Amino acid sequence: MTDTLLELRGLTKAYPGVVANSDVSFTIGMGEVHALMGENGAGKSTLVKTIYGLVRPDTGSMMLNGAVYEPSEPRAARASGVAMVFQHFSLFDALNVAENIALGMENPPAMGDLAARIREVSDQYGLPLDPDRIVGDLSAGERQRVEIIRCLLQDPKLLIMDEPTSVLTPQEVEILFKTLNILRAEGTSILYISHKLEEIRTLCEHATILRHGKVVGNCDPRQTSARDMAEMMVGASLHVPEKAPHEAGEVVLSIRGLSAPAPHQFGTALKNISVDVREGEVLGIGGVAGNGQDELVAALSGEMKTAAGMVVIDGREIGRLGPNERRAAGLCAAPEERNGHAAAPDMSLTENALMTGAVRKNLVKNGLLDWPAAKAFAEEVIKAFDVRTPGPANAARSLSGGNLQKFVIGREIMQKPRVLVINQPTWGVDAAAAASIRQAILDLAVSGTAVVCISQDLDELREISDRFAALNEGKLTPPRRAKGLTIDEIGLMLGGAHDMEVAHVDA
């Protein structure tokens, strides 16, 4: 074993109504890549926020390099050599890379010197990045590199990475791992938060598993099977969704030469997308975030109108119709962002059920709202999808992310659409709920619905898709049969690594 860098002793943090961390203890060795695993709500975020000085624990203590470590704020944590790359980037789109990095520094050097330093560090760790580029034009992977380099400039002893690969293509993941391995060889410790088991098995030498705020297990991921780790995280055996065998039927949804300009400055234009989806078929669309997913969903849901013939359902051109007319034609959609897009956070679940269910569930008659029927529909969704809530009168924002996701997906599925378009159906949902959402999607397909499922989770797409296509810079690759596609082939379809010169990395 290596020497200990950070030791956590009995950390406990309670919020009103929930204990986020309860008596959490573990150690991170020097030069160790340590995985922190757990489902959503297991307490991972609270724990790393504690280490990064954003949250103060109720009880317990931390030792860094043998000295008591009590960061009162992130600045103190950074001064002690702890750096963190967040899952959601805090970058300004309109500034360039060097300016963004300077903004996060205590005493930024002159721009020219900083740019030179950025080039030097990016070369050293195989993370090519041009300091003069505008961040708004960068891919998600490149933005992450900005964040990583921002951390590396501080010469950290411990680097915390929160779900770093969720926005990367497989090739970009490989390059990130090479960088992390260089850091490890230099003696930097890495606390790696993820729920992607295969990644952890290839990268990490030690794993701590959290469930309901408590440490429920330790293991060496290289010696433990993915299934065992998953069951430790969930605390139960996992159900794998299955699709009953059936034949794809008639073409229901045709997208024909769909092109649309970017709706806003940093949006993505859709470029000549054509694909047919048949009854009972699930078309999986993969791609790194920001490659036109939101725009494609908007063009299909009716929030963004296009030329009439670009979107066709059952032979009827609907490209010019609004969302409710499309619902009447049989197309239901569930956008990625739950709060404020798919659902109105301050409204009750009954009102949220009415929001998209009005047309197909006949909840509005002569302009008048049928509240009892809307409430019944909301209750139906809550029951069928096991949404944990005291009742339909509760505001959507009182639900946890996963529960609200179940409600939003359930609301669309229960309308029995001809075509279902979903973006990131299980984003931020725990494994058991994700499995049940996927099962519901598959069951809907078996009943004859054409499903378009957009996701960044390639494992999910491989699990439920009949055919797979990739969205890259607003263009859609020709779909291929999902069965038998390897991760490498998928990676190539996704466009490989953006602007990556793999030759740089000789580690």
Next chain:
Amino acid sequence: MLTLEKRPQPSKAWVYAAPILAVVITMIVGGAVFALLGKPPLEAIRTIFYDPIFGEFASYSRPQLLIKAGPLILIAIGLSFGFRAGIWNIGAEGQYIIGALAAAGTGLAFYPMEARWLIFPLMIIAGLAGGMLWAAIPAFLRIRFKTNEILVSLMLVYVAEAIQASMALSLLRNPDGHGFPGSRNLSQYSSSANLELISNSGIHWGVLAAVTAVVFAYFILARHRFGFDVRLAGQSPRAAGFAGVDAGRMIFICMLISGGLAGAAGMFEIAGPAGRVSIDFNVGYGFTAIIVAFLGRLHPVGILIAGLLMALTYIGGELAQLSLGLPDAAIQLFQGMLLFFLLAVDVMTSYRIRFGKTE
């Protein structure tokens, strides 16, 4: 240390308690201000809130209550739709003026013909149309050029005031008025007069219109798809787009509703209590109605109560000026405080205060 913590659900109790608490705080702080001005605070508060209804001269001031509350409620109901949908029409005062001018012009065009069955309804329509037209300008500019409707509607108030002054001096000037500015008195022209319907009650057609608007708005917000869309658009614009609400159409409809009702309020005022177009017949109902709308929680019944309360402070304020010599500005300060404290107390609906150290 005080920290604010977001409540998982907006507190029902605070929704009702906030306006009451705001009124109480206003009374306390207002009383303190009056005391600083050297006036007896308790007597001032009593003069403002009690005397107009139950005092010695209440028989004079009581009808005034409905005369003042009528236009406030009518305008505030119209504004509440837009405010709920996140559309900020601050220019109701201008729409009120243009509505009044359109109605007065229509009525005077027929003078001295006697045909109340035709002229009075036509004037109401003209008032609605005038207000809508004035509100359509910021709506159109917002939809077409993404201008800020707050600024445009507000600036149009000053344009409307200029038009009003010029009308009083030229086109609508009373030809028999010996050259004095101002129009003929519409309340003395039987085809156009908006008279009291029940003697000494203050109830005129505008008050009936205000009550009708309250009932109608209540129904629309609770039971009609449009009311649902309005609330959705205000709370989550993106979710509204996803639910099929056309943002541009929503802006237009809400601006037309608020402009139309403000214009109608102007009509009832010019044909009744105000009587004639003068250089400055507007008394700020359009601005005060904004306070009424928020004080009433943008809820029709709340607006009804808030309108009456606000009318009371107007009348009580005048009484206090007469009997205690309180300056006019002190009364306006008092009304402003009401909105200020309401917004401050309002935080409690969505947040709770926690004592203790921050995270």
